[in-house]
Amino acid sequence: MKVKHSLLIAAIFVSCLTFGQEPCNCLDNLQEAILKTEENYAGFPDKIKPANKTPYDQLKNNLKIKAIDTDTPLDCYLLLKEYVNFFYDKHFRIEYNAEIDSSVISDxxxxxxxxxxxxxxxxxxxxxxxxxxxxxxxxxxxxxxxxxxxxxxxxxxxxxxxxxxxxxxxxxxxxxxxNRNINIDIPAKKTGNLLRIWNFQLWAKTGAALSKDETEELESWRGNNNGLLFKKLNADFSYLKIPTFENNEGVIHQLVTESDSAIKNTKYLIIDLRGNGGGSSGWVSLIPYLATNQIDQGETYLRVSKENVSKKLQDLDAFANHPIPEDYKKYFPEEILNRYKETYRELPETTETFYPLPSVSFPLDSVLTRPAKVAILVDEFGGSSTEYFFYLARQSKKAITYGRPTIGMMDYAGMSNPTKLPFDAFRLYIPIEKSAWTDENPIDKTGFTPQIMINREQENWIDYVMEDLPKM
Structure with missing residues (x-):
């Protein structure tokens, strides 16, 4: 999610030159976006029901009329944004990557x-x-x-x-x-003397007397470390801060490995995920510290369409047609492996609207005596894979969740590959899978609620957890 300024600027100006020479037929782009959404979006059958079919059709018609007279890429992007936002799904995204806001304030x-x-x-x-x-x-x-x-x-x-x-x-x-035109709101919060722009940026107020913790947090963003931090708070508490899961599985794994001895020699572990808008699956390295039983991911459900099936078969090929690497065999017992092979055979033939996809579980190797309790901190900026980890952590008997409800953006997922639109600077990211909980307990409008709500200023959350966790 973070790109070095120099590389980003160079890419942007090249893009502007390239895309500036390309015509943008807005109606073509809108109609393609509508077609691909109705065919492939996992949320479409759930969100477009008889009760709101008329407003949806009216929206499409109104936007098509507007699109005829829309001839600039930016105006067309805003029109596509209005369509995508109808579905209220923060994972369903439209981005326009060619045009930057080059405003300058001279005075x-x-x-x-x-x-x-x-x-x-x-x-x-x-x-x-x-x-x-x-x-x-x-x-x-x-x-x-x-x-x-x-x-x-x-x-x-x-x-x-x-x-x-x-x-x-x-x-x-x-x-x-x-440098980013995207349909979802990017949240920001001032906490003490720090300003957080979701999990993208961290700023400190000049002239303010930063606390020791604020100085330490600011320094943890140096060298593209993106805020990753481990420390011992005292003899009983270890503290692991992970502000993002964006393409950093290896870095998280390295930090956890280096800190493993210290974590296993303290009674309590605090995993601070405040501000973490998600990304990939770096949370896997944390599972051993909170596991008290096998952790099951549960099935997800693929929206069945020609394109979605083709994408998913590529993902399944490694499991269905190739040997499982030795290090991964414990996650693929014969029953699970056969389920993957069965899915690979059945998917091209199914006539169902959704097809249940298998997933691996995290087997219990042993229950660690330390940490005896694990606190997981989340706030209203926590989303996507952070919410998925929150969901899995609820299976642990020694994990306690603290904070405030998460942002709500994980009911539908699987949008890593963008859908091409006629104008090449537009990127449409369509979630093609539905999460295990979505039908019964959707969270896109509510987020996940932690077990212990904290109503103090965020600067005081760690102290609160250190007081409360030993009582649990």
């Missing part, structure tokens, strides 16, 4: 002069990241703030360039990044 020095009048608790002020980029966040309307470049060693944008725009939403913010 930054004049605006800077009033930043000191805003108080320590304001989002306004001067901020820096761990790579020495410095920005001013200034009010730009009633509930809008611009993050404006003051200085940076990492790009060649002019002073006053707007890196991102914040919009106030109750106690938090939504973010529009200069």
């Amino acid at each position: 930054i020095d004049r605006m800077d002069s009033r930043l000191g009048q805003t108080g320590d608790h304001s989002i306004e002020g001067i901020w820096r990241d761990v790579n020495n980029t410095e920005i001013s966040i200034i009010r730009h309307g009633e509930n809008t703030y611009k993050a404006v470049k003051r200085s940076s060693e990492n790009d060649h944008f002019p002073k006053g360039f707007v890196y991102f725009t914040l919009t106030k939403n109750r106690n938090d913010f939504s973010t529009k990044l200069y």
Whole structure:
């Protein structure tokens, strides 16, 4: 999710040149998006029922009329965004990757002069990241703030360039990044002297007296480490902070391996997943610390269509037609392996709307005596694979979940490969699978609720858990 500035900027400007020469027929793109959604989206049969079929058809017709007179890629993207957002699924995404917001605020020095009048608790002020980029966040309307470049060693944008725009939403913010057009809101939160842009960025307020923990957290983002951190809080508590699961399974595994001895020699482990919007499956390395029994993933359900079946057969081929590597055989007992082979044979022939897909379980090698209890912290920024790990952790007898309800974006999944649209700068990510819980207990509108809700300021959550966990 994070890309180095220099590489990103180069890619963007090449893309702008390439895509700027390509015509964008908005109606063609909309009709293709509708076709692929109705054929392949796992949520479509669940979300389009007789009760809302008429509003859905009206939306399609209205958008098609608008599309005829829409001739710029950005306007067309906004129209596609309106269609995709009808389904209220944060995993269902449309992105426009060619055009950046190149806004520049020229009178930054004049605006800077009033930043000191805003108080320590304001989002306004001067901020820096761990790579020495410095920005001013200034009010730009009633509930809008611009993050404006003051200085940076990492790009060649002019002073006053707007890196991102914040919009106030109750106690938090939504973010529009200069280099990403995406249909879902990117959340942001100010906690103490730190500003978190979901699991993408971390900023510290310049001139503020950072606490030891805040300084440590900021430093943990250096070198593309993305906030991964392990430490012992005291003789009884180990602490593991994982702000993202995005393409970092190997890094998480390495950190956990290096910290294994310390974790197994403390009575309690805190796994801090606050701000973690998901990604891949780095959580696998954490399973041994909370397992008290076999952890079952349960079936997911593939929306049956020609394209979805073709994609899934490619995934299943390794299990159905090739030997299982020795290190993985414990996850594939004969019964499970036969189920994978059966699925590979049956999928091309099934006439069902959804087909249940097998999954592996995590067998219990042993129950670790330490850590005796594991606290898992989540907040309203936790989504996707973080929510999936939360779901699995509920099978453990020694895992306790703390915090606030998660964001809600895991009812439908399996959208790693984008669907091509006629205009090449558009990327449509369609979830093709339904999660095990979706039919009975959907979470896209509610998130998962932790066992212990914490209503304190986030700076005090760790202290709260350290007081409460030994009582459980």
